[in-house]
């Protein structure tokens with residue numbers, strides 16, 4: 524079985540409160556983008572996991588392996604599988620690649636083993652693997668609250684725009700990024716702001732991580748400025764960075780940005 528695990532971008536991100544458990548309450552919009560990891564699953568005698576493509580810095584088990592064991596602990600009938608992951612989504616980029624891989628493993632295992640798990644059940648498992656992970660179960664544009672795992676659907680379609688993602692050679696740890704933000708009540712109602720014309724978003728929709736990250740890594744801010752110079756209607760760092768996206772009315776030549784980071788054009792498969 525082959526799954527194509529897509530990335531996400533955050534449109535606006537307010538960090539409103541530090542919780543007792545060390546996590547933070549946030550308000551953000553998650554929007555799926557057409558940039559994919561490939562997760563291949565084969566029947567096997569015992570569980571195994573291999574990765575290809577972009578190197579993933581080791582930090583314990585891969586999220587795909589964690590997803591497998593998590594579901595297997597509640598459903599012992601799950602057959603052993605060999606998972607091969609072709610990693611294309613940049614790591615430590617704020618694009619949610621690891622969370623997406625894990626969510627797609629949960630979905631694939633449920634389907635393959637005919638567990639018939641509903642979206643809400645899969646979301647509960649996903650939330651145990653990472654705050655972002657539950658979003659990828661349904662994978663639709665949502666306004667997210669809580670630690671980023673409570674959703675209300677929104678109507679937002681950017682399919683007629685040209686989205687570009689620029690990833691400098693900087694790996695940002697999500698935990699470290701959160702530790703540098705001073706939480707504050709959101710200044711703007713994101714669900715209302717998102718209904719404004721896109722060229723007005725820049726006046727209202729901001730990402731609270733940018734301030735600290737731009738200070739530490741000025742090149743990320745430079746990428747954002749360049750995207751605006753090139754005509755982006757809206758540009759922002761995604762999540763805790765380091766990737767920056769631009770939303771354009773139409774395709775433009777961004778060769779100049781290659782000097783600052785790798786330029787990706789999300790496309791339909």
Ligand SMILES: C[C@@](CO)(OP(=O)(O)O)[C@H](O)COP(=O)(O)OP(=O)(O)OC[C@H]1O[C@@H](n2ccc(N)nc2=O)[C@H](O)[C@@H]1O
Pocket residue numbers: 533536545546547548549551616617618619622652653654655656669670671697698701761762763764
């Ligand atoms: C910042 C966001 C915005 O969408 O995305 P990324 O930039 O990572 O893609 C997310 O909140 C990241 O979600 P995710 O990457 O799944 O986080 P987790 O693995 O659960 O947590 C990693 C660490 O980030 C911190 N964390 C995460 C989520 C949250 N709401 N509050 C936090 O304080 C905690 O210190 C936690 O130990």
Ligand SMILES: Nc1ncnc2c1ncn2[C@@H]1O[C@H](COP(=O)(O)OP(=O)(O)O)[C@@H](O)[C@H]1O
Pocket residue numbers: 579580581582584585586587608613614615616617618619620621622624625697762763764
């Ligand atoms: N399948 C995976 N893909 C990417 N990162 C993974 C994966 N499994 C575990 N990780 C760990 O999660 C960390 C953050 O992953 P990533 O999804 O790129 O985060 P972010 O969206 O915060 O940029 C990586 O540095 C890596 O140590």
